[in-house]
Amino acid sequence: MKRKIYVAYGSNMDLAQMAYRCPQAKLLGKGLMKDWQLLFKGSQTGSYATIEQAGNHEVPVLLWEISRSDEARLNVYEGYPKFYYKKTVQVKTENGLVTGMVYIMHEERETGIPSAEYYDVLEQAYKEFGFDLKILQEACRVSHDKSRQNM
Structure with missing residues (x-):
C-alpha cells in the first residue's frame, strides 16, 4: 500500500474529523510552512482555510501519513480539483525539512469570514498542538479586511 505525507492546516488538524475522513491516516507530527500565510476564502457554502505564499509569514501544520484510499476521500472532501488543487x-x-502534499484553494476565490463552528475547530487544534493563536486570529482579520475591500 503506497502512502504519502499530507500537510494539514485547516479542519484536518482535528484528530476526530481526520480519523473519520481518513481511517488509515497516521499522525506523524507537526511543522511550520515558512513564507506562507493562512487565509479564509470561500464559496456559497462558507469560508474555509487556505494558504498563499507570502514572505515573513508562517503557517503551523500537522503532517499525516495517508494511504491512497485516504487521499481519495480527501479529494472528495476538499472538492479537488475544482475547489482546491494539490501542491x-x-x-x-524539529527533525529537518519534510516534503508533503497540501491542498490549496484556487487563488481567485474571494476572502471571507469562517463560521464560528469552523473557526472553533481550528482554534481547538491550535491549542491542542501548541500553535500560536495569533496566526489564526490574523488570518481572520486579514480575510475580513480583504473581503470588505472587495464589496
Whole structure:
C-alpha cells in the first residue's frame, strides 16, 4: 500500500474529523510552512482555510501519513480539483525539512469570514498542538479586511 505525507492546516488538524475522513491516516507530527500565510476564502457554502505564499509569514501544520484510499476521500472532501488543487511543499519540522502534499484553494476565490463552528475547530487544534493563536486570529482579520475591500 503506497502512502504519502499530507500537510494539514485547516479542519484536518482535528484528530476526530481526520480519523473519520481518513481511517488509515497516521499522525506523524507537526511543522511550520515558512513564507506562507493562512487565509479564509470561500464559496456559497462558507469560508474555509487556505494558504498563499507570502514572505515573513508562517503557517503551523500537522503532517499525516495517508494511504491512497485516504487521499481519495480527501479529494472528495476538499472538492479537488475544482475547489482546491494539490501542491508539493516543504515543511520545517524539529527533525529537518519534510516534503508533503497540501491542498490549496484556487487563488481567485474571494476572502471571507469562517463560521464560528469552523473557526472553533481550528482554534481547538491550535491549542491542542501548541500553535500560536495569533496566526489564526490574523488570518481572520486579514480575510475580513480583504473581503470588505472587495464589496
